[in-house]
Amino acid sequence: xxxxxxxxxxxxxxxxxxxxxxxxxxxxxxxxxxxxxxxxxxxxxxxxxxxxxxxxxxxxxxxxxxxxxxxxxxxxxxxxxxxxxxxxxxxxxxxxxxxxxxxxxxxxxxxxxxxxxxxxxxxxxxxxxxxxxxxxxxxxxxxxxxxxxxxxxxxxxxxxxxxxxxxxxxxxxxxxxxxxxxxxxxxxxxxxxxxxxxxxxxxxxx
Numbered sequence: 133x134x135x136x137x138x139x140x141x142x143x144x145x146x147x148x149x150x151x152x153x154x155x156x157x158x159x160x161x162x163x164x165x166x167x168x169x170x171x172x173x174x175x176x177x178x179x180x181x182x183x184x185x186x187x188x189x190x191x192x193x194x195x196x197x198x199x200x201x202x203x204x205x206x207x208x209x210x211x212x213x214x215x216x217x218x219x220x221x222x223x224x225x226x227x228x229x230x231x232x233x234x235x236x237x238x239x240x241x242x243x244x245x246x247x248x249x250x251x252x253x254x255x256x257x258x259x260x261x262x263x264x265x266x267x268x269x270x271x272x273x274x275x276x277x278x279x280x281x282x283x284x285x286x287x288x289x290x291x292x293x294x295x296x297x298x299x300x301x302x303x304x305x306x307x308x309x310x311x312x313x314x315x316x317x318x319x320x321x322x323x324x325x326x327x328x329x330x331x332x333x334x335x336x337x338x
Contacts, residue, residue: 179216179286186243187214193241194219201237209256210234213288215299216336217245220327222292224254248327250297257293264320265291272296275314282310287328294320299327301336 191214198207210223219238225231231251238247257265268291276284287300296315302308308328315324329336 183216187216190214190217190219190241190243194238194244197237197241198234201233210251211290211292212238213290213297213299215288216301217243218248218299218327219244219246220248220250220288220290220297220299222250222252222290222297224252224256226253226255228253248299250292250295250325252293261293264294268294268296268318268320271318272298272315275318276311279310279314282307282314287311289315291321294322295325296321296323297325297327300329301331301333302328303331305330 191212194212194214195207198210209225210221213220213222221234221238225234231249231253234251235247235249238244238249269289272289272291273284276282276287283303286302287298289296289298291297296318298311298315302311308330311328312324312326315321315326
Protein backbone atom coordinates (compact mmCIF):
# COMPACT_ATOMS: atom_id res chain seq x y z
CA UNK A 133 0.00 0.00 0.00
CA UNK A 134 1.30 3.45 -0.93
CA UNK A 135 2.20 5.84 1.86
CA UNK A 136 0.25 9.13 2.26
CA UNK A 137 3.28 11.16 1.10
CA UNK A 138 3.66 9.13 -2.09
CA UNK A 139 -0.07 9.35 -2.78
CA UNK A 140 0.08 13.12 -2.32
CA UNK A 141 2.98 13.37 -4.76
CA UNK A 142 1.24 11.22 -7.38
CA UNK A 143 -2.01 13.17 -6.98
CA UNK A 144 -0.18 16.47 -7.36
CA UNK A 145 1.61 15.25 -10.46
CA UNK A 146 -1.66 14.07 -11.99
CA UNK A 147 -3.54 17.31 -11.30
CA UNK A 148 -0.75 19.51 -12.61
CA UNK A 149 -0.28 17.30 -15.64
CA UNK A 150 -3.96 17.61 -16.53
CA UNK A 151 -3.89 21.37 -16.05
CA UNK A 152 -0.79 21.75 -18.20
CA UNK A 153 -2.33 19.59 -20.94
CA UNK A 154 -5.57 21.59 -20.81
CA UNK A 155 -3.69 24.88 -21.07
CA UNK A 156 -1.61 23.64 -23.96
CA UNK A 157 -4.62 22.41 -25.89
CA UNK A 158 -6.85 25.43 -25.42
CA UNK A 159 -4.58 28.25 -26.48
CA UNK A 160 -1.37 29.09 -28.34
CA UNK A 161 -0.16 30.12 -24.92
CA UNK A 162 0.42 26.44 -24.27
CA UNK A 163 3.36 26.53 -26.63
CA UNK A 164 4.94 29.16 -24.43
CA UNK A 165 4.97 26.84 -21.45
CA UNK A 166 7.87 24.93 -22.93
CA UNK A 167 9.15 21.42 -22.46
CA UNK A 168 11.15 22.39 -19.40
CA UNK A 169 8.10 23.67 -17.56
CA UNK A 170 6.04 20.59 -18.39
CA UNK A 171 8.82 18.37 -17.09
CA UNK A 172 8.95 20.44 -13.91
CA UNK A 173 5.23 19.96 -13.38
CA UNK A 174 5.55 16.21 -13.71
CA UNK A 175 8.05 16.09 -10.88
CA UNK A 176 5.42 17.34 -8.39
CA UNK A 177 7.69 19.50 -6.29
CA UNK A 178 7.57 19.44 -2.51
CA UNK A 179 5.42 22.59 -2.39
CA UNK A 180 1.69 23.36 -2.25
CA UNK A 181 -0.10 22.72 -5.55
CA UNK A 182 -1.32 26.33 -5.68
CA UNK A 183 2.24 27.63 -5.39
CA UNK A 184 3.59 25.37 -8.12
CA UNK A 185 0.72 26.23 -10.42
CA UNK A 186 1.16 29.92 -9.63
CA UNK A 187 4.77 29.75 -10.81
CA UNK A 188 3.67 27.89 -13.92
CA UNK A 189 1.08 30.53 -14.79
CA UNK A 190 3.70 33.22 -14.21
CA UNK A 191 6.02 31.51 -16.68
CA UNK A 192 3.26 31.25 -19.27
CA UNK A 193 2.24 34.90 -18.83
CA UNK A 194 5.82 36.20 -18.96
CA UNK A 195 6.72 34.20 -22.06
CA UNK A 196 3.48 35.19 -23.77
CA UNK A 197 4.20 38.88 -23.16
CA UNK A 198 7.74 38.49 -24.48
CA UNK A 199 6.41 36.82 -27.63
CA UNK A 200 3.84 39.57 -28.12
CA UNK A 201 6.48 42.27 -27.81
CA UNK A 202 9.51 43.06 -29.94
CA UNK A 203 11.24 39.90 -28.69
CA UNK A 204 9.65 37.51 -31.15
CA UNK A 205 13.01 37.04 -32.91
CA UNK A 206 15.10 36.73 -29.76
CA UNK A 207 12.56 34.94 -27.55
CA UNK A 208 13.97 31.49 -28.20
CA UNK A 209 17.39 32.54 -26.90
CA UNK A 210 15.91 33.44 -23.50
CA UNK A 211 15.02 31.15 -20.60
CA UNK A 212 12.79 31.93 -17.63
CA UNK A 213 13.12 29.90 -14.43
CA UNK A 214 10.61 30.66 -11.68
CA UNK A 215 10.48 29.65 -8.03
CA UNK A 216 8.07 31.20 -5.51
CA UNK A 217 7.51 34.22 -7.73
CA UNK A 218 11.22 34.90 -8.17
CA UNK A 219 12.04 35.07 -11.87
CA UNK A 220 15.51 34.13 -13.12
CA UNK A 221 16.11 35.15 -16.73
CA UNK A 222 19.08 33.82 -18.68
CA UNK A 223 20.07 33.85 -22.33
CA UNK A 224 21.38 36.26 -24.94
CA UNK A 225 20.19 39.50 -26.53
CA UNK A 226 21.96 41.83 -28.95
CA UNK A 227 22.15 44.98 -26.82
CA UNK A 228 21.52 46.48 -23.38
CA UNK A 229 18.33 48.18 -24.55
CA UNK A 230 16.72 44.81 -25.22
CA UNK A 231 18.00 43.51 -21.91
CA UNK A 232 16.38 46.41 -20.05
CA UNK A 233 13.14 45.96 -21.98
CA UNK A 234 12.93 42.31 -20.91
CA UNK A 235 13.39 43.44 -17.33
CA UNK A 236 10.58 45.97 -17.66
CA UNK A 237 8.19 43.46 -19.23
CA UNK A 238 8.79 40.86 -16.54
CA UNK A 239 8.34 43.34 -13.70
CA UNK A 240 5.03 44.32 -15.27
CA UNK A 241 3.54 40.87 -14.72
CA UNK A 242 1.34 40.57 -11.65
CA UNK A 243 2.71 38.13 -9.11
CA UNK A 244 6.40 38.67 -9.84
CA UNK A 245 8.23 39.18 -6.54
CA UNK A 246 11.79 39.52 -7.81
CA UNK A 247 13.57 39.66 -11.17
CA UNK A 248 17.03 38.12 -11.41
CA UNK A 249 18.18 39.37 -14.81
CA UNK A 250 21.24 37.39 -15.93
CA UNK A 251 20.83 38.03 -19.67
CA UNK A 252 24.12 38.42 -21.55
CA UNK A 253 24.84 40.73 -24.46
CA UNK A 254 26.02 38.50 -27.31
CA UNK A 255 24.90 36.43 -30.28
CA UNK A 256 23.11 33.11 -29.92
CA UNK A 257 25.23 30.25 -28.56
CA UNK A 258 26.60 27.57 -30.87
CA UNK A 259 25.68 23.90 -30.70
CA UNK A 260 28.83 22.97 -28.78
CA UNK A 261 28.09 25.49 -26.03
CA UNK A 262 24.47 24.44 -25.79
CA UNK A 263 25.54 20.81 -25.37
CA UNK A 264 28.07 21.75 -22.70
CA UNK A 265 25.47 23.74 -20.75
CA UNK A 266 23.12 20.77 -20.95
CA UNK A 267 25.88 18.54 -19.57
CA UNK A 268 26.42 20.93 -16.64
CA UNK A 269 22.73 21.01 -15.76
CA UNK A 270 22.14 17.27 -15.99
CA UNK A 271 25.34 16.55 -14.03
CA UNK A 272 24.13 18.68 -11.14
CA UNK A 273 20.67 17.14 -11.27
CA UNK A 274 22.22 13.69 -11.01
CA UNK A 275 24.41 14.72 -8.08
CA UNK A 276 21.50 16.21 -6.13
CA UNK A 277 19.29 13.23 -6.86
CA UNK A 278 21.91 10.90 -5.42
CA UNK A 279 22.49 12.93 -2.25
CA UNK A 280 20.31 11.77 0.64
CA UNK A 281 20.80 15.05 2.51
CA UNK A 282 19.47 17.16 -0.36
CA UNK A 283 15.80 17.46 -1.31
CA UNK A 284 16.48 17.89 -5.02
CA UNK A 285 12.87 18.73 -5.91
CA UNK A 286 13.24 22.07 -4.10
CA UNK A 287 15.76 23.39 -6.60
CA UNK A 288 15.74 24.58 -10.17
CA UNK A 289 18.90 25.14 -12.14
CA UNK A 290 20.02 26.45 -15.50
CA UNK A 291 23.43 26.59 -17.15
CA UNK A 292 24.35 29.25 -19.68
CA UNK A 293 27.80 29.87 -21.16
CA UNK A 294 29.38 27.64 -18.50
CA UNK A 295 27.75 29.65 -15.71
CA UNK A 296 25.57 27.59 -13.38
CA UNK A 297 22.58 29.26 -11.72
CA UNK A 298 20.52 27.65 -8.95
CA UNK A 299 17.30 28.96 -7.44
CA UNK A 300 15.27 27.26 -4.75
CA UNK A 301 14.95 26.65 -1.02
CA UNK A 302 17.28 24.74 1.30
CA UNK A 303 15.80 23.25 4.46
CA UNK A 304 19.01 23.85 6.43
CA UNK A 305 22.44 25.43 6.23
CA UNK A 306 23.96 21.97 5.88
CA UNK A 307 21.78 21.23 2.86
CA UNK A 308 22.65 24.58 1.31
CA UNK A 309 26.36 23.94 1.70
CA UNK A 310 25.94 20.49 0.17
CA UNK A 311 24.22 21.91 -2.91
CA UNK A 312 26.88 24.59 -3.31
CA UNK A 313 29.65 21.98 -3.03
CA UNK A 314 28.02 19.85 -5.71
CA UNK A 315 27.61 22.84 -8.02
CA UNK A 316 31.24 23.86 -7.72
CA UNK A 317 32.42 20.33 -8.45
CA UNK A 318 30.73 20.11 -11.86
CA UNK A 319 33.04 19.94 -14.85
CA UNK A 320 33.13 22.97 -17.20
CA UNK A 321 31.52 25.32 -14.66
CA UNK A 322 33.36 28.65 -14.78
CA UNK A 323 31.11 30.44 -12.31
CA UNK A 324 28.36 29.49 -9.88
CA UNK A 325 25.55 31.92 -9.06
CA UNK A 326 23.63 31.09 -5.89
CA UNK A 327 20.00 32.24 -5.64
CA UNK A 328 19.06 29.70 -2.98
CA UNK A 329 17.16 30.85 0.11
CA UNK A 330 17.00 29.07 3.43
CA UNK A 331 13.53 27.81 4.36
CA UNK A 332 13.29 30.28 7.25
CA UNK A 333 14.22 33.32 5.16
CA UNK A 334 11.73 36.08 6.16
CA UNK A 335 11.52 37.25 2.55
CA UNK A 336 9.61 34.09 1.63
CA UNK A 337 6.54 35.25 3.57
CA UNK A 338 6.34 38.71 2.03
